[in-house]
Amino acid sequence: MITVYLACGGLIFTALLGFVLFIAHYLTFSGYLAFIFLGTFLAALTPPFVWLLLGLFFGSAIFIHAIKKVASNQFDTIGKKGAKRDAKQLLANSLPVLVAGLLAQFFPATFNWSEIMTALIAVSSADTWASEIGMLAKGDPYNILTLKKVATGLSGGVSLLGTFAAIGGSFLIAATYAGGIFLFTPISFQPATFWQPFLLGVLGMFVDSLLGSALQSKYRCVVCHQITEQEYHHNKPCQLVHGLKFIDNDIVNLLTGFTVLVITMFI
Numbered sequence: 001m002i003t004v005y006l007a008c009g010g011l012i013f014t015a016l017l018g019f020v021l022f023i024a025h026y027l028t029f030s031g032y033l034a035f036i037f038l039g040t041f042l043a044a045l046t047p048p049f050v051w052l053l054l055g056l057f058f059g060s061a062i063f064i065h066a067i068k069k070v071a072s073n074q075f076d077t078i079g080k081k082g083a084k085r086d087a088k089q090l091l092a093n094s095l096p097v098l099v100a101g102l103l104a105q106f107f108p109a110t111f112n113w114s115e116i117m118t119a120l121i122a123v124s125s126a127d128t129w130a131s132e133i134g135m136l137a138k139g140d141p142y143n144i145l146t147l148k149k150v151a152t153g154l155s156g157g158v159s160l161l162g163t164f165a166a167i168g169g170s171f172l173i174a175a176t177y178a179g180g181i182f183l184f185t186p187i188s189f190q191p192a193t194f195w196q197p198f199l200l201g202v203l204g205m206f207v208d209s210l211l212g213s214a215l216q217s218k219y220r221c222v223v224c225h226q227i228t229e230q231e232y233h234h235n236k237p238c239q240l241v242h243g244l245k246f247i248d249n250d251i252v253n254l255l256t257g258f259t260v261l262v263i264t265m266f267i
């Protein structure tokens with residue numbers, strides 16, 4: 001019965017908050033619907049700290065994007081998406097957490113689900129911080145597989161600044177979780193409460209870069225010959241030069257989430 005109340009609470013809360021975000025252009029309409037879906041099921045299946053951490057992650061992503069927008073007027077011609085979150089993007093970052101919440105209902109005592117869910121959110125946070133802040137690095141990043149220089153903003157590229165940003169993004173989530181455990185249930189706090197989700201978050205960023213480098217679709221513009229993740233450039237369809245057509249950044253994030261979920265369940 002409590003589950004039903006929680007689900008209703010999540011539904012009403014996300015419907016209202018999502019409406020504000022939709023009006024403020026932070027969500028597309030499909031993103032708004034996905035936001036309500038995720039809010040309702042996460043409220044029913046996961047403990048409240050998970051919503052708090054997800055809120056912190058999405059909040060930090062919006063904050064970093066806003067700061068960047070003020071700092072530079074550069075237009076991103078390489079990455080696929082802007083600041084607006086659509087359904088695919090939200091689901092890519094949240095479905096693994098939802099699946100973990102569902103598994104936790106069936107096997108509650110088998111794994112430390114709280115830490116697993118925290119690690120999954122830390123991965124999303126590390127990856128988002130790395131790509132948003134890494135884009136500001138002065139030199140071109142290196143492809144994680146070939147170690148060749150690639151254009152800034154392309155998936156699979158890693159830079160020193162991006163790696164530090166990933167550490168920051170993972171730290172924010174893992175430290176907030178560990179801090180909460182320390183404050184509210186100090187008896188179950190151990191150093192691993194922090195460092196396990198923290199390290200998994202950073203590891204996840206590298207898994208994401210590896211998968212992005214190996215599988216993600218990249219295109220060449222037929223007009224300016226730039227390598228891009230956008231299917232259209234200069235209003236013309238681009239040529240696929242690398243990866244699989246249906247694998248974009250969102251699919252890579254989703255694959256990364258499930259890879260980390262499997263890794264965490266085995267350690």
Ligand SMILES: [Zn+2]
Nearest residue numbers: 221224233234
């Ligand atoms: Zn072009």
